[in-house]
Amino acid sequence: MSAQLLLFQVLNGVGIGMIYFLLSVGLTLIFGLMRFVNFAHGAFYLAAAYIAYAVVLWTGSFWWALLFGPVLVAILALIIERLLLRHTYALPHEAQILITFAVALIIQEAIILIFSPLGHNVPVPSALSGVLFLGPYVYPSYRLAVIGVAALVAVVLWIAIERTKMGSILRAGSESAEMVGLLGINVDRVFMATFALGAALAGLAGVLVAPLRGVEPFMSAEALGIAFVVVVVGGLGTLSGALVGGILIGLVQSIMSTLWPEGAQLMIYAAMALVILIRPTGLMGRI
């Protein structure tokens, strides 16, 4: 394999991995705090991707899409949390899983209703449509930008969680939501905010992916599966888990796609099975 190809594959892997990180970090943060797995997570990713498609179609600007996608999805998440989810916190976890799963179906069907069951392409923003020269090698600018944005988000999140008051509430709440409530903090608000943040991050992933893969209504199911794999591999509940898991899975997929293209996706699951056997709580996990 030539050096150019290897670099390409590694960068691709990291790029996909960073998308997978963005996709999964919301899921893992929500679980860490609220102890439930949001089966509508893939649907938020989907919705934001389609919002991006629509915004680009109507305004021609990807930058508006980058704003509206995550924000609108966060609002959607808040509405769902207020209207529906808060009634389920006392129910067994199967109930929450099934309800969020049903919500995901409704969102998916709504998207098909509005946009049609066929996929669409989303153009790469013109400012980033070229290639970048890294020494003697070339690489698409957009993909580098995606890696950059995701890395920035990772850093900002880390700072927010480790260094701010809100972050310490989140961390404390992950240990014991009850304690945090007893300390006088409005746990309801913290849940709402975390849920909205998680959705927004999934939404950001959806917007960023749209120019790379296009949009189609069944990407939510695939995204959910990937998010689960990442979280199982990296460990549930931590930022570092989502990062390590995401990049690892991205690299596996990318490298396998040159060695055995048809089996690349399958190998992701083989990797997951391997991690479960060796380290059941995930590479960075504690739970």
Added chain:
Amino acid sequence: MSESTKGEPILIADSIDVRFGDFQALSGFSMSVQPATIHALIGPNGAGKTTLFNALTGVRKPSGGRVVFNGHTVTHASAHRRVHYGMSRSFQVTSLFSALTVAENLRLAVQARHAAEGWVFWRGPARRRDISDEVDALLTETFLTGRADTRAGDLSHGGQRSLEIGMALAGRPKLIFLDEPLAGMGIDDVHRTKGLISSLSSRMAVLLIEHNMSVVLDISDRITVMAAGRKIAEDVPAKIRTDPAVRAAYLGSTA
């Protein structure tokens, strides 16, 4: 009360350490239990008694030390394996199959001992007369015969504690761990259960955590006193009653 028999202990705990993060719950704890005796474990709250139970029964693996049961080293054996070696326990916080009847709770406990029976999938359980006979015997022993068809969750607290003991007995253990069996019981229940526990020593060893001092002093052959994860005294009841270290640990709390 039976005389403690000399010979090999049924259970040896050797320098058990249990750590939760930075907190040392048990430090170098050692004790042994003789067969066919009633051995009580007492100490103030937080002394580590239930933690010791958990380490001995396999619910929590110790970070150091050895557990030898009936000649087998079981330190890292799984909890369900230890049951087959002859250990059985009741829980401090009642843990039953609340939605099932008393009789079904006991039947499940007896069935567990007949290991192959649990894998029979082609016929109903009622065919095994020997199992239902054992269940009847257990119902009688725990004074629950009249409540056989009651939902376990609907029993009185005393009834549930008795059912807990019954389920532990179903395993025909060589050593039964009872974690505060009398907690929350009314006077009559305490009296009956005390008699039941006493009668057990003819067939098995009993390791008992209990706060009811008069019962403990009355029925035990041997008492081990714990505080802050360590053993502070171990002797016959008469000596423990007057031990100054024990007094100090309890600081005046008596039954």
Added chain:
Amino acid sequence: MQALERSPNLATAVVLATLIVLPFVVPATLASQIAIFATGALSVALLLGAVGLLSFGQGLYLGVGAYVCGILAKDAGMGLIPALLMATLAGAVLAGILGSVIVRRHGVYFVMLTLAFGQMGYFAVLAFKNVTGGENGLTGVPRQFDLLGLSIANPLAMYVFMAGAFFLVFLLVQRVIASPFGSVLAAIRENEPRSIALGYAVARYKTAAVALAGGIAGLAGGLHVVFLGFVPPSDIELEMSQRLLVIALIGGIGSPGGALLGSAFYTIVSEALSEIWPRWLALIALLLIGLVLFLPGGLWSAGRRISALFERKTAHE
């Protein structure tokens, strides 16, 4: 499912009556589909009702069963019954292997893993597309209509075969949950730590239940390919797992008969609605939310509540 299903004979009667009436109410081909998906849904209902394990991945085993049955019939010239048996075995063995790994995890972790592995099936089909036909599905499967001398070529005979297969599985599941093995599963569902403390090798029991459910789903897959004559990739996609789960929940997991009710409801409604409004799945999703919040026992428990209402009425008269 309650360790001792409240009235198994009544359930059997209802199921038998439904199976007999069905071909008079709907076209025989639709009735066959109902029976096939009822069998698949039974695998979900068994795990959730009897053991308390929620699986988003039974579609994997249905798909595997379908592909195994189809490939053996096509490339190995295997007959109808042996191919179906192999489909069942394939589902059971794969479920046993995966199950032994994922039963070590509990709660949401377990559910997530079932979904993740459920996804895997489709990618495995793509990876080995020389054998499976990849995205185009498995075509060229010889139609086997000779069942021990009887022909199941015509739709009604086909339905009788499918209904018969479902009924046998239904009886088996009833037997299992009323057996000592079933009582252990119920114990694990009710209070797992207690079951371990009694000495039950809980992980082994769970794996066995997962394997049994996998075998049932595999059989359903085999029946599907016998019915269709080919294997669409949708048989192994996540959507299949979701469909089986929804059917099981609508029908109610309190009794194995729920799977038939749920399948009848789902299949008939989807047939009726898909002409009028292609997005009928959204309505099913709303129904699901309503069920979870207000009627967790599904249609089966609704039936029981209505009959209880009648009992009370006649008692007062």
